[in-house]
Amino acid sequence: MTAEDDVEELPSWVRPPPEGFVSEDLDRLPGLPNHSELIDGSLVFFAPQTAIHSLAVHLFWAGLHRWVPKGLQVSSRMTIILDEDQRPEPDAAVIRLAGEDDPDRTFYWGKDVVLAVEVVSRDTRSRDRKRKPLLYAEAGIPHFWRAETETGRLVVHVHELDPATGAYILTGVHQDRLKLTVPFDLDIDLTDLR
Template identity: 35%
Template sequence: MTAAAVPPSSDRWSGPDLWRQRLGNYTVEDVLSLPDDAPRVELRDGVMIVVPSPTFGHQKISTLLWHWLRQQAPRKLEPSIATGVIVGPDQTFEPDVLLLVAETINFESHYATAEQVSLVVEVVSPSTRRRDRLEKPVYYAEAGIPHYWRIEQNPVHVYAYDLVDGRYELVAESAEELVLAKPFELRLRVRDITP
């Protein structure tokens, strides 16, 4: 018995074209047209970057926060995980948790536009420190996303920012209880999202 090679399907993920990668000329349209079996990617200045799988602790914080938001957020806001955000013609990000404006959601899409996002949350891991702390907030702010949370691990500590005059300003931070008026009135006990 011999094994014959299976010809590749035209709709299977085969990775980005290396020449276009070098040029950095991929667009949001290219990302949106990826097949369903493609891995999660972020588009950074026209270059497709495969997003690595998060650690167990990272996932646990994200899912606990999603569950908490699902229970606490008003019906006009819908929490989401594994939804990409389009922040520019050659920029997409894969934040850990989103709070979307419910009436704008396309339930068939893997991506949201910045206008659909009320809150974006990044859980910081060793491999994402620089991007989550310094780079992504700049793009989220430029796209006009009104609220940004950064969650540090070990110990879990939440930093909440509001968009003011095109930049994020820290409005609250806590390792115990986060109290905010926006995006809705909330009291988040940090232990409720701690693995």
């Protein structure tokens, strides 16, 4: 077997098209790893998550689920189509229900997202702190939370979209307890990582 033979056995998505991938490709490409994202037309794959990341994602899902009002639902590990070459997968999201929900759907539309939550990991730091907030703001998602776990504690940076600038503004940094009135009333114990 030669090096050329090895290359031919690789899946087609290993070699991106010159114009980059598009959001529909995540549903069409065979053998694509689970939880793949599309950022700027490039495929992004998830590294194995740490225990604290997993616990934080669960805490947000359970906490949001407890407080989410009628007409909204909590989603975890679903991609969001923002435009043709942007399809990120936030760690958690709150979605506005629009008519009948399709149980076989593989994504939500950015226009239906009320809140996107990212839990920063070592391999996602740059994307979660810089690129994804820009993408979510450009898509008009009104609320964004960035959760940091580097200190072993959960610290949540809460952002709201400024309609005048189209950018997020930091409205608070929360440790121990996340008590808010927007996007809806909620009270989450950030120390309850179990």
